[in-house]
Amino acid sequence: MGTPLSPRCAQVIDLETRRDRLRARKRLVRLSPELDGLEMLYYLSRDPDTLYGLPVLAWGLREDGNVAGLVPWMDRLTPCHELEDPEYGHFMGYRDPETQDIFYDAPAHKIAELEHAAAYFDYEETGGISLTQQLPETQGTHALCATPGDEPWQLKQVYGWHLYSDGGVDAMLLDDDEATSFPILAGDDCLYPGRNRHSSLYFFQRSIANRIREHDGETLEALALMVSGKEE
Numbered sequence: 001m002g003t004p005l006s007p008r009c010a011q012v013i014d015l016e017t018r019r020d021r022l023r024a025r026k027r028l029v030r031l032s033p034e035l036d037g038l039e040m041l042y043y044l045s046r047d048p049d050t051l052y053g054l055p056v057l058a059w060g061l062r063e064d065g066n067v068a069g070l071v072p073w074m075d076r077l078t079p080c081h082e083l084e085d086p087e088y089g090h091f092m093g094y095r096d097p098e099t100q101d102i103f104y105d106a107p108a109h110k111i112a113e114l115e116h117a118a119a120y121f122d123y124e125e126t127g128g129i130s131l132t133q134q135l136p137e138t139q140g141t142h143a144l145c146a147t148p149g150d151e152p153w154q155l156k157q158v159y160g161w162h163l164y165s166d167g168g169v170d171a172m173l174l175d176d177d178e179a180t181s182f183p184i185l186a187g188d189d190c191l192y193p194g195r196n197r198h199s200s201l202y203f204f205q206r207s208i209a210n211r212i213r214e215h216d217g218e219t220l221e222a223l224a225l226m227v228s229g230k231e232e
Helices: 015-025 108-120 206-213 217-231
Strands: 028-033 039-044 047-055 058-062 067-073 076-079 089-096 101-103 131-136 142-146 154-164 169-174 191-193 200-204
Touching (some): 058 108, 142 206, 154 191, 154 206
Antiparallel strands (some): 039 047, 131 154, 142 200, 154 169, 169 191
């Protein structure tokens, strides 16, 4: 015997709208640079007993109130806790190199700083996407840039990061033809958002960028494998 149907009307759930709302709650609303040397700890699947440290570039406050460390990783500025790649790394926590303390959540002083800053810079929403914050690049991050067509890849230094009202973050790169004064600063007009001109971006620490410039064979081989794997 069948189960009686409820006399109430069925509720239609718009899954796409729900996904959009969940994504919106995870969007970044404020950034704070990491200036005290705190690191992200991660391990590789092929060597799970060894932990590696990578300097945290910044901390990001999301609309849902969560705060996460951010590192230039692969093709974007990535929240540390989202690193779950079997080949390139799994997030384990944060580390203070000075005290050797290891912790999993963002430090309280960064949470307080971001919450107060977000409350102070509470911009009104506009119809389009607008720039909400500029962050200087402090670690010498470089981007390997691909342009449409058959043009060769370019290795360019990142001079800053732009946070937009939709939560997106883009790297600011130098247009050499537009540079008129030095040193280059994060807000200079000669900088452009990387994704406006390049079809692909891959980020590297300064030490890896120097190996690429020196045509280090092992580094170039690993780079070729990484890029070809992402393009498949």
